[in-house]
Amino acid sequence: MTLALLVEQLFNGLQFGMMLFLMAVGVTLVFGIMRVINLAHGSLFMIGGYFLMAALAWTQSYALAVPLAFIAAALVAVVLEIIVLRPLYRRGPLDQVLATFGLTLFFNEAVTVIWGRESIPLSIPPFLTGSVEIIPGGAYPIYRLVITGVAIVAGLLLYLLITRTRVGALIRAGSDNREIVAALGININLLYTLVFALSAMLAALAGIMMGPLLSVEPGAGDPILILALVVVVIGGIGSVRGALVGALMVGIFDTLSRVLIPLVIQTNATSALVGMAVYVLMAVVLLFSRTGLFAAHRG
């Protein structure tokens, strides 16, 4: 284990963590404000990747494809919100879980119908290929640095939106007491659609950025969704800060454990331990605090 390797893995962990943050913050916002559990969030991640691929095939240009994919994903999200999510706001957790699970099944199959079952690789945009020496002897892919940076910027913008703008204030108020916000004459439906679209765009952004790294395939969003849920459990439901801290913890912990565990333990059980490490982390956090590290309100 050289220093260069360790630094590389730390950066990988940071990058992965920031992707998880983009997913987790969407889940936690939608739950915190609309009290809706959205299991179809992973599908939005997957759709982001697929739309990118489709837009690329059509325009042959990343500069065009990325915004197109984004817009398309946002449109899907808005339609989804109006048709399926809105009726769910008044329903209990069971209805929400089942309906959004049904959506996931639908989307996973829909992409198969349109684009087939195979995993489709995407190439890294030409102007972002190559590596940089972050420490002497350690070359790190530029692409990964860029997407980490984009995710951090997105996080900052989100923070500014929530804390410094009028919309953000409404979002925070709606999170505490939606009746009052509605009573103030604010169009609560519009607010909810906005929040959902925001969360969906963050997921799609993660999906678009991860496309070149992971390849797009049916069900691509599912493992990411599960990890995002683990992040929300660790960070605390409804807490953006918790989503960030939890995502970084999970991202770095997962990445490092995949590298370090096989070095320390060499048995048949190694790969099992590596996959399980994150869940062990979650179990430990739960033992420490049953509502997660930064539970915002009475979830």
Added chain:
Amino acid sequence: MSELLLETHRLRKAFGALVATDDVSLAIRTGETHALIGPNGAGKTTLVGQLTGELKPDAGRISFRGRDITELATAQRARLGLARSFQITSIFPSFSAESNVALAVQARESHSFRFWRDAERIPALRAPARKLLEDVGLAGVGDAIAACMSHGQHRQLELGMALATDPVMLLLDEPMAGLGLEESRAMSQLLARVKRQYTILLIEHDMDVVFALADRISVLVGGRIIASGTADEIRNHPDVRVAYLGEEDDDLGGDLDADR
């Protein structure tokens, strides 16, 4: 010469900057009916939450029957004999009225890890349940599904369930809440009967009931107990009059003055 059944010692609970319970020391003697009154927002709900174990105090102690119960969970306190009724009806909606009470009766047993017998056919549970329904004025409606009953019947059921656990003390949270005139009268009479057998901590807004039933009254304002004493002492207490007369709700001011 009754000893103290329920005591709190310098209880404190804050939510951020809001101090909901501020240095509250209550003393309730065995056999007495102690009323807790105060304007809305005074912190009654928070205090009740700490007494029942649903909220953890930041500081202070609670003792019941000589035991420190501050760390005990809600169910454990119930098993020690502290029963409660809820301000907002809290029953088992899918159960029949009789089953609601029978389940509370069942709680008296040391445990319910019994998997074989049909619980609806156990006389030792059903008979006391029926009797209790009669006692609270719900005779004959035992088979009605609780969710379908009227609000007044719900309040009666609330009380029935509290009594069913065979408690030592009752914590009644606004039993008169939302009751019409007739129902209020019936509930008052019921409480008057019940009062003789149990120690009661009564949270109420209805001052008629409070002055009729309470042996002692404590007044909670802004999280603090500003006065504690007999009905007459409270009626004439200057701080209490200020606390109530300073409010928009003038009912209490009127009640304090009225010759009753």
Added chain:
Amino acid sequence: MAMLGRRGLLLLALLAAAILLPPWFGTYHTRFATQIAIYGMAALSVDLLLGYTGLITFGQAALFGVGAYAAGMLTVYGVTNALVAWPLAILVSMLFALAIGSLSLRTRGFQFIMVTLAFAQMVYYFAQSLRNWGGDDGFTVPQRNDLGFISLADHTTFYYVVLALLVLVVWLSQRIVRSEFGMVIRGIRDNERRAAAVGFPPYPYKLVVFVIAGGIAGLAGALMANHAKFVSPAGLSWQLSGELLAMVILGSANSLIGPILGAAFFLAFRDVLSDYTEHWMLFFGPLLVARVLLMKEGIWGLLVRATGAEEKRAPAKLDFPAASAEAAQPNPGASR
């Protein structure tokens, strides 16, 4: 189950159909019915948690899979007697349920759903890592278990054994649900706060029902290993957990029989539609969404109403999980 009103007759009719029809139609249908019975049993275990305790678990497939792996491994190791292998499989799944439950049940609501999902995923990864047992591909089971001198290789014999076990599970579950223990967990479902206020600590009771449900799921898994003679991590996936939940809601939760009908519906839907298209999920997803958003009850509920077989004091619609901090809504039709 002594009552023989309309409801009893309805159940009897279903049972008669289950006994007489599949073998009449031949091997393919007998095998199909066996699959229904097995998934029905697994779905029933989910209903015990969902409909009767108010626990939404997204991890029951893990316990189903554990039972399958246990039975499969035991058979490979030569323990072929079902009277030994199946109780052991049940025991192993109950132990896993105890481990998962003891941690998960410390959480509530949304968190509980996610935590059960996460732990089930953990078991899935564990199964995938078992290189000696085929890893992601799974392994074949050389033979079915036998009941001593009675072989279960014959599909019809095996079907009747599975059916008998299903009836036994339904009957035992019914007894449990009506017992004093059952009253407590139903009380917890209706109003956990009230149950605690009356003197029942929720955690131990929830844990016990979680373990019982885990054992039932494990038995179903062991039967599946026998039915398919194949065990793989796919039987542990969270999609299966979701499908089990879907079966419960399609068939009517809080009924024990509903989940079995839901399983039948799900499997029939899949079977019929896959003859036309491999993309049958494209239709199932929206169907599930439609059931949730548009319909108030599932198959069993509809069946009971259609035959006039309601219990005389059954509530119009059961809402669960019930109120958290708020009190129960007096209107049984309300969803929240």
